[in-house]
Amino acid sequence: xxxxxxxxxxxxxxxxxxxxxxxxxxxxxxxxxxxxxxxxxxxxxxxxxxxxxxxxxxxxxxxxxxxxxxxxxxxxxxxxxxxxxxxxxxxxxxxxxxxxxxxxxxxxxxxxxxxxxxxxxxxxxxxxxxxxxxxxxxxxxxxxxxxxxxxxxxxxxxxxxxxxxxxxxxxxxxxxxxxxxxxxxxxxxxxxxxxxxxxxxxxxxxxxxxxxxxxxxxxxxxxxxxxxxxxxxxxxxxxxxxxxxxxxxxxxxxxxxxxxxxxxxxxxxxxxxxxxxxxxxxxxxxxxxxxxxxxxxxxxxxxxxxxxxxxxxxxxxxxxxxxxxxxxxxxxxxxxxxxxxxxxxxxxxxxxxxxxxxxxxxx
Amino acid sequence: xxxxxxxxxxxxxxxxxxxxxxxxxxxxxxxxxxxxxxxxxxxxxxxxxxxxxxxxxxxxxxxxxxxxxxxxxxxxxxxxxxxxxxxxxxxxxxxxxxxxxxxxxxxxxxxxxxxxxxxxxxxxxxxxxxxxxxxxxxxxxxxxxxxxxxxxxxxxxxxxxxxxxxxxxxxxxxxxxxxxxxxxxxxxxxxxxxxxxxxxxxxxxxxxxxxxxxxxxxxxxxxxxxxxxxxxxxxxxxxxxxxxxxxxxxxxxxxxxxxxxxxxxxxxxxxxxxxxxxxxxxxxxxxxxxxxxxxxxxxxxxxxxxxxxxxxxxxxxxxxxxxxxxxxxxxxxxxxxxxxxxxxxxxxxxxxxxxxxxxxxxxxxxxxxxxxxxxxxxxxxxxxxxxxxxxxxxxxxxxxxxxxxxxxxxxxxxxxxxxxxxxxxxxxxxxxxxxxxxxxxxxxxxxxxxxxxxxxxxxxxxxxxxxxxxxxxxxxxxxxxx
Ligand SMILES: Cc1cc2nc3c(=O)[nH]c(=O)nc-3n(C[C@H](O)[C@H](O)[C@H](O)COP(=O)(O)OP(=O)(O)OC[C@H]3O[C@@H](n4cnc5c(N)ncnc54)[C@H](O)[C@@H]3O)c2cc1C
Numbered sequence: 001x002x003x004x005x006x007x008x009x010x011x012x013x014x015x016x017x018x019x020x021x022x023x024x025x026x027x028x029x030x031x032x033x034x035x036x037x038x039x040x041x042x043x044x045x046x047x048x049x050x051x052x053x054x055x056x057x058x059x060x061x062x063x064x065x066x067x068x069x070x071x072x073x074x075x076x077x078x079x080x081x082x083x084x085x086x087x088x089x090x091x092x093x094x095x096x097x098x099x100x101x102x103x104x105x106x107x108x109x110x111x112x113x114x115x116x117x118x119x120x121x122x123x124x125x126x127x128x129x130x131x132x133x134x135x136x137x138x139x140x141x142x143x144x145x146x147x148x149x150x151x152x153x154x155x156x157x158x159x160x161x162x163x164x165x166x167x168x169x170x171x172x173x174x175x176x177x178x179x180x181x182x183x184x185x186x187x188x189x190x191x192x193x194x195x196x197x198x199x200x201x202x203x204x205x206x207x208x209x210x211x212x213x214x215x216x217x218x219x220x221x222x223x224x225x226x227x228x229x230x231x232x233x234x235x236x237x238x239x240x241x242x243x244x245x246x247x248x249x250x251x252x253x254x255x256x257x258x259x260x261x262x263x264x265x266x267x268x269x270x271x272x273x274x275x276x277x278x279x280x281x282x283x284x285x286x287x288x289x290x291x292x293x294x295x296x297x298x299x300x301x302x303x304x305x306x307x308x309x310x311x312x313x314x315x316x317x318x319x320x321x322x323x324x325x326x327x328x329x330x331x332x333x334x335x336x337x338x339x340x341x342x343x344x345x346x347x348x349x350x351x352x353x354x355x356x357x358x359x360x361x362x363x
Numbered sequence: 364x365x366x367x368x369x370x371x372x373x374x375x376x377x378x379x380x381x382x383x384x385x386x387x388x389x390x391x392x393x394x395x396x397x398x399x400x401x402x403x404x405x406x407x408x409x410x411x412x413x414x415x416x417x418x419x420x421x422x423x424x425x426x427x428x429x430x431x432x433x434x435x436x437x438x439x440x441x442x443x444x445x446x447x448x449x450x451x452x453x454x455x456x457x458x459x460x461x462x463x464x465x466x467x468x469x470x471x472x473x474x475x476x477x478x479x480x481x482x483x484x485x486x487x488x489x490x491x492x493x494x495x496x497x498x499x500x501x502x503x504x505x506x507x508x509x510x511x512x513x514x515x516x517x518x519x520x521x522x523x524x525x526x527x528x529x530x531x532x533x534x535x536x537x538x539x540x541x542x543x544x545x546x547x548x549x550x551x552x553x554x555x556x557x558x559x560x561x562x563x564x565x566x567x568x569x570x571x572x573x574x575x576x577x578x579x580x581x582x583x584x585x586x587x588x589x590x591x592x593x594x595x596x597x598x599x600x601x602x603x604x605x606x607x608x609x610x611x612x613x614x615x616x617x618x619x620x621x622x623x624x625x626x627x628x629x630x631x632x633x634x635x636x637x638x639x640x641x642x643x644x645x646x647x648x649x650x651x652x653x654x655x656x657x658x659x660x661x662x663x664x665x666x667x668x669x670x671x672x673x674x675x676x677x678x679x680x681x682x683x684x685x686x687x688x689x690x691x692x693x694x695x696x697x698x699x700x701x702x703x704x705x706x707x708x709x710x711x712x713x714x715x716x717x718x719x720x721x722x723x724x725x726x727x728x729x730x731x732x733x734x735x736x737x738x739x740x741x742x743x744x745x746x747x748x749x750x751x752x753x754x755x756x757x758x759x760x761x762x763x764x765x766x767x768x769x770x771x772x773x774x775x776x777x778x779x780x781x782x783x784x785x786x787x788x789x790x791x792x793x794x795x796x797x798x799x800x801x802x803x804x805x806x807x808x809x810x811x812x813x814x815x816x817x818x819x820x821x822x823x824x825x826x827x828x829x830x831x832x833x834x835x836x837x838x839x840x841x842x843x844x845x
Contacts, residue, residue: 058707058709059604060600060603060604060708060709061603061707061708061709062603062708063707083606106549106550106551106553108548112547115519115520116520116521116525116547117547117548119549119553119556120521120524120525129800133796133799133800134796135796135797135800136793136794136797137797137801139705139772139773139774139792140707140772141705141706141707141737141738141772141773141774141777142705142708142737142738143513143517143522143705143734143737143738143739143774143777143778144705144773144774144776144777145510145511145522145560145774145776145777145778145779145780145781146774146775146776146781146785146789146792146793147781147789147792147793147797147798147801147819148557148560148561148801148804148805149511149524149556149557149559149560149561150557150800150801152524152552152553152554152555152556152557152559153552153553153554153556153557154552155552155553155556156549156550156551156552156553157551157552158551161552172608173606173607173608196466196467199466199468199577200465200466200468200488200489200490200577201577202489202577202578202579202580202646203646204645204646204649225646225649225652226649226652226653228652229648229649229652232648233646233648233649273548273550274550275544275546275547275548275549275550276546276548277467277545277546278466278467279466279467279545280546299547299548300547302546302547302548303546303547303548325550325551326550327550327551337550337551341550341551342529342540342541342542342543342544342551342554343540343541343542343543343551343552343554343555344551345538345540346534346540346542346554346808347551347552347554349807349808350552350554350557350804350807352807353800353803353804353807354800354804363551363552
C-alpha cells in the first residue's frame with residue numbers, strides 16, 4: 001500500500017478530494033498539540049497550513065470568518081489593528097497554533113474567565129465530513145437559532161468528526177489597559193475560598209489563575225478597562241482582598257503571555273487539559289502533588305493544565321477515580337482521553353453519521 | 364405505530380388524573396403561543412418525576428408513537444404544537460431546583476422550573492440567571508434549552524447555550540445520557556452545546572446545570588429619541604463600533620412607543636420616530652467612565668432628545684415600557700404576526716428602512732420592538748384577519764422580511780426557533796447537504812423520528828395559518844412578549 005505522507009489542500013474542494021481519496025487521515029494544523037496527531041502509520045496527514053487567510057472581517061460588525069489553517073497569531077494581529085481580540089484567550093498563539101486546531105482541540109485560556117470560552121464565541125463553521133461532504137452550521141451573525149448547533153459539535157472534536165475548513169467568530173473590543181494583582185495565599189483552602197468569593201463578587205475580573213509556587217498557593221488576578229480607572233479599581237480589589245501586590249507594568253503582559261504559551265511545562269513531560277471545579281481542586285491537588293506534577297488552575301478554577309512527568313496510565317487512573325476527565329495535548333498517548341468521559345455513546349452516534357468509515361481516528 | 368398499546372400501558376402505570384385523554388382536558392394543549400396552529404394529541408401525560416418521563420419516552424419508542432415535550436407552551440414558532448394523535452409529555456410538575464451552589468455559582472434544575480424562579484432562588488446570594496426572555500415569568504428552563512432562548516440582556520453574556528454547563532437527557536430511543544457536567548470547561552465534542560437549541564428533537568432534558576452570575580454593581584441606562592428608525596439603527600452601529608460593550612441595546616419604533624405610553628406611561632417622548640435604550644453594567648467606576656463615553660457617542664448620532672435614568676425607579680420605568688411594548692402593540696390590532704430574524708448589526712439602519720418600505724408596499728402597519736445590539740429584529744405585522752386578503756398579505760410581508768435577513772447575511776431566527784413556522788425557510792438558509800447531515804444526525808438519535816416529529820425540517824404541506832392572536836396568558840395579562 002502506498003503511504004502518502006502529507007497532503008496540503010489549498011481549497012475546500014482539495015480537502016473534499018483528499019478525504020474521498022484516503023481511507024485514513026489525520027488532520028494537522030500548527031502541530032502544537034502533538035498528542036492529537038498520533039495515528040496509524042498508514043494514515044495520510046492532511047496539513048491545513050495552506051488553507052489560510054481572513055475571508056471576511058468587518059471591524060464594525062465584531063465578527064470575522066477565516067480559513068481554518070490561519071494562525072491565531074495572524075488572527076490576533078488583524079483584530080488588534082482595530083482594538084479587538086479573541087476574548088476566550090486561546091493558548092499557544094506564539095507557538096503557531098491555527099484557528100482550526102484550536103477549535104478542534106477545544107482550547108481556551110486564562111482570559112476565558114471574563115466572558116466565556118471558545119464555545120461561546122464560535123458562531124459558524126464549515127467542515128468536510130468523513131464522507132467528503134462540505135457542511136455548514138451556524139452563521140455569521142452573533143445571534144442565530146436556526147438548525148442544530150453544528151459549530152458546538154466541532155469544538156473538541158479533535159479532527160475526528162470532520163475537517164474544519166472555515167470558522168466564524170464573534171469578537172469583543174479589547175480592554176485598553178490591564179493590571180494584575182499577585183496575591184499569595186496562606187493555604188490552598190484559603191486560595192479556593194478567595195476564588196469562590198471573587199467569583200461571586202461584583203468585581204469585573206479578566207483572568208483569575210491559581211499557581212502552585214515554591215511558597216504555596218498564589219492567585220493572579222487580572223483586571224482590564226480604561227486606563228484612567230484601572231488604578232483605583234485595583235486598589236479597591238486589593239483592599240477587599242486584604243493584600244496582594246501589583247505586578248510591575250513591564251511584567252504584566254509577559255506573565256499572561258507566558259501563561260498563554262504554557263511554556264512552564266518541562267521538556268518531555270505530558271500536557272493534559274482537565275476541566276475542574278473549585279470543589280474538585282483540593283482532591284485533585286493531592287494526587288497531582290503526590291505524582292510530582294506541575295499544574296496551574298486557570299479560568300477562575302474551571303480548568304487545570306497538568307504537566308505530568310511519568311506514565312499517563314497512572315494519571316488516567318487517578319482522574320477516573322476522581323470522576324474527572326482529561327485531554328492529552330502532548331506526551332506519549334495512543335488515545336487522547338484520560339479519566340472519565342461523559343456522553344461517549346452520543347459522540348459515537350454522531351461519529352457514525354459524520355465519519356461512518358472511520359477515515360479519521362476513532363472518537 | 365401502536366397507539367392503543369401505548370395508551371394501555373400508560374394507563375396501567377399512571378392514574379387517570381395524570382393521563383389526560385378527554386377532549387376537554389386536551390383542549391388547552393392543542394397549541395402553543397403560535398395560536399394559528401392547532402392539533403389534538405391522543406393524550407397528555409402530566410409527568411411528576413424524571414422516571415415518569417423516561418418510562419413514557421421508552422414506551423413511545425417501543426410503540427413507535429410520536430411525542431412532544433412541553434414546558435409552558437409559550438413557543439412562538441409552534442415548537443410545542445402536539446403531533447396529531449401523539450403523546451404530549453407535560454413537564455411543569457418537574458419543577459425542583461435540585462441544588463444551588465453559590466460557591467460554584469451553579470444551579471441544577473429540573474426542566475419544568477420557571478426561568479425567573481432560578482434568579483429568585485439565586486438572589487439571596489447576590490447571583491442571578493442571565494438569559495431573560497420576556498416570557499420569563501412563565502416559560503421553563505426546559506423550553507429555554509430546547510430553543511436556546513435569549514432576552515434583552517443577552518448581548519454581553521450570551522443566550523441560554525452560554526449558560527448551560529450540563530444536561531441529563533433521555534434520548535428518543537430511551538437511552539439516558541449525561542452531557543457535560545459542572546465545570547465551565549469540557550473535553551471531547553461539546554455535546555451539551557449540541558443539545559441546546561435542538562428544539563425538542565433530541566429527546567427530553569431531565570436535569571440541567573446552569574451557570575449563575577453575580578449581579579452587576581451598577582447599571583446606567585440612557586434613552587435616546589430619533590427622527591427616523593434608520594437613524595436609531597445607525598446609532599446602534601455607532602455604539603457597537605465605539606468599542607463599548609453594553610449589557611442591553613433595544614429599539615422601539617413610533618407605533619411601539621405610542622402603544623407602550625398608552626399602556627404603562629413610561630414617559631417616552633411621544634413625537635419620536637424611534638427610541639433607543641442602551642444600558643451599561645459592571646463595576647461602578649468603570650461604568651461611570653464608560654457611560655460618559657457612551658453619551659458622547661449618542662450625542663454624535665444626531666438624536667432629538669437624550670434622557671438619562673437618574674435612579675432605579677427611572678430605569679425600571681424605561682424597561683417597563685420596553686417590556687410591555689409587544690403586548691401593547693398587539694392591542695392596537697385585531698391580529699398580528701410576530702417575526703424573528705437577524706441581520707448584521709452594521710446593516711440595521713438599512714434593514715429597518717427596507718421593513719418600512721415593505722410595510723408601505725403591502726399597506727400593513729409594522730411595529731418594531733427588538734434586540735438591536737445583536738441585530739435581532741422582531742417586526743410585528745398588524746392585520747385584520749376578517750378583512751379578505753389581509754392575512755395573506757401579512758404572511759407575504761413576513762416572508763419578505765425573512766428573505767431580507769438572509770440576503771443581508773443574517774438568520775431566519777435569532778431566538779424563537781424554527782419550530783413549525785419557519786420550516787420552509789430552512790432551505791434558503793442551508794444547502795441540501797447541510798440539511799441532509801442535520802437530518803442524519805437527528806435519525807442517529809431518533810431513527811423513527813418520534814421526538815417532536817414534523818418540526819424544524821422542511822416538510823410537505825404545512826397546516827394553513829388561520830389567524831394570529833395573543834397567547835391566552837397574554838390576554839389575561841400574565842405575560843407579555845418582546
Ligand atoms: C409573551 C412571550 C414573550 C416571549 N419572549 C421571548 C424572548 O424574549 N426571547 C425568547 O427567546 N423567546 C421568547 N418567547 C418564546 C418562548 O417563551 C421561549 O421559546 C421559551 O423558551 C419557551 O418555553 P416554554 O416552557 O413555554 O416551552 P414550550 O413552548 O412548552 O416548548 C418549547 C419547545 O421546547 C421543547 N421542550 C420543552 N421542554 C423540553 C425539555 N425538557 N426537553 C426537551 N425539549 C423540551 C418543546 O418540545 C418545544 O419544542 C416569548 C413567548 C411569549 C409568549
